[in-house]
Amino acid sequence: MPTIVIASPKGGAGKSTTAILLGTELAHAGAEVVMLDCDPNRSLTLWASRSSLPPRIAVLSDIDESSIIRQIKSRDTDGNIVIVDLEGVASRLVSRAISQADLVITPMRATTLDATIGARALQLVAEEEEALDRSIQHAVVFTMTKAVKSKQHKGIAASLVGQGVDLIEPPLMERAAFSAIFEFGGDLRSIPPQGNMTGARDNARAFSEQVYKRLTGEG
């Protein structure tokens, strides 16, 4: 089973939003998705409690560093996807989750602070690859981006690409629907209209498609 770990030691980078958008879009596209809520703030659990979960999605809460590997392993079957949402701190839970990942996604806002702190996750993945003697695919996605990219955004993107970092395009834009999903639960097809819903769905779907391509080796 592909295990996708959403990791950044920076809080407020958009990890839980990324996890939910990715999980709901992949489930909508036909995958069975298990989402592991490893964040003590219980963002995914709160989302799951707002309304009934979309089809083919399960959310497991209260995963800690002593149970993370067991939880991932116990769901390790073909045809399914596990998404691990982590707390925005540098913890042993993060390094253990990465050790079991097929793909690590680091969401970051296009700011110097996010990029600087997010880079710690990139370094950790690189060293874990060496220590565990296996490749761990890794990618960065910008979150909460504006329609017009700032100079800072372009500069950080160029710097990451220049260092060989896989940057997922499209980024996840700042959209009312993405934040409203925590208020209403469900997915982008079930929540009441919030701003440009077609744009939001297309954005989330295109992002998820790019993630899927990386899982299958097409990206």
Next chain:
Amino acid sequence: MSEDNPFRIDLGKLRTRNKDASLKTVSRSDSVGEKHGFVERAPRKKRGRKPSPRTGQVHAKVLPDVAREISEEAKRRGVQQGVLIEEAWSLYKASQEN
């Protein structure tokens, strides 16, 4: 892009990959994490015996042989002497109610 052009997943392509989860691998992962400041942050469980709920205290002086017998009985049963006093008090209260 729209719902007319849906993104569909080919489940056959989502294959499981073998990932080592042995203690050795976990230990290596922990070491690498610690090097980068990804350290244990889970709240530690309190070790040792839980505090006793018996916070009351009586101040009883008894005859030496009674003290010795209470001590021996408590040791034999593996309980604190206070437990015997509680039991004796229960019997006393029960006798008062009859």
